[in-house]
Amino acid sequence: MQALQIRFTQGPMQGTTKQYDLGYLLIGREPRPEVDQQALILTGADGSVSRNHVALFDRDGQVILQNISGNGTRVDGTLIIEEAVLKPGAQITIGSHHQLEVKWQLVGRQKQEDKDAKAPAATKAASSGLLASPVVRALLAVYLVAIIGVAAYLSWQGGRNAGIPDDWPQLSAAYEAYQPTEISAAEKTRRANLAEALLVRLRVLRANERTYEVKRLCRVLMRLDADIQSPIYRYGATCLGSIN
Structure with missing residues (x-):
């Protein structure tokens, strides 16, 4: 200023x-x-x-x-x-x-000469503190490598998932248009939220080619809306049939 x-x-x-x-x-x-x-x-x-x-x-x-x-x-x-x-x-x-x-x-800015004067003190504090310990430095290095590894895995996993289509937007639209009289609107919303979470998990399992667990989730989707034979039920049946 x-x-x-x-x-x-x-x-x-x-x-x-x-x-x-x-x-x-x-x-x-x-x-x-x-x-x-x-x-x-x-x-x-x-x-x-x-x-x-x-x-x-x-x-x-x-x-x-x-x-x-x-x-x-x-x-x-x-x-x-x-x-x-x-x-x-x-x-x-x-x-x-x-x-x-x-x-x-x-006004409100630190002068450059003040920064330069404080720099040696800051360097000294760093060299005489915890960072001076070889053990601490080694642990920090391991921690950094672990973070990089997790980031690389998530990036790779995201790339694999990108090849699997996201079916929820289309299924959600069909389920929204479906108007059963057997259940309340609140129950329908609860089931829709659960189905969305299941489809996210299903997409990950497909990307990792975990066939057995994919079959299990398909059956869960069928049971979720078996009483009203909704689009979610039909999606689960189709999913299961495509695997068999």
């Missing part, structure tokens, strides 16, 4: 100093800022100063002056019609009488 200082050097406000945390500062005769904007009213302004005359804001660490008035704004004697990047100590002239000097500094 920029800590902005404005010091009036000429005009009705000469000798006045203002401080702002720069986000978007609107300056003029009767500025009308929007939400989250700040305003600086130029006391004693005449017709040469527009209601909203100029704005100052931060853009990627640079302080930008944006002219809003048809009368223009001068920066170090140069007439600005649109925008200008300000330098610290820039002299801004607004209207016929108001002249102000703008300075700023970064």
Whole structure:
């Protein structure tokens, strides 16, 4: 964030100093800022100063002056019609009488020299702490290898599963359209949630070619909705028949 200082050097406000945390500062005769904007009213302004005359804001660490008035704004004697990047100590002239000097500094950031000064201390702490132990380092290495191995297995498993079609979206649509009178809506929803979980497991088993367990889950799907002979029941029967 920029800590902005404005010091009036000429005009009705000469000798006045203002401080702002720069986000978007609107300056003029009767500025009308929007939400989250700040305003600086130029006391004693005449017709040469527009209601909203100029704005100052931060853009990627640079302080930008944006002219809003048809009368223009001068920066170090140069007439600005649109925008200008300000330098610290820039002299801004607004209207016929108001002249102000703008300075700023970064706040809320640690200086690089402070970081450099702390770096040796941090290195020393690391070398004298737990990481200095060969046993701890060996355990960390094993742990890292294990994580990499698990990640590789999951990636491989995901690739295998990708070759098995996901039948649930189509089955879910068919089950949603199926309106049995033998069970309640709540019971139907419960069975649908269970069937979805079973199909996820079934897809994994198919990818790993575990035929016996695939048959078992197909029978579970049949039993789940055997009383209403729903699409889930028929899916289980088809699944079982395709294996036999």
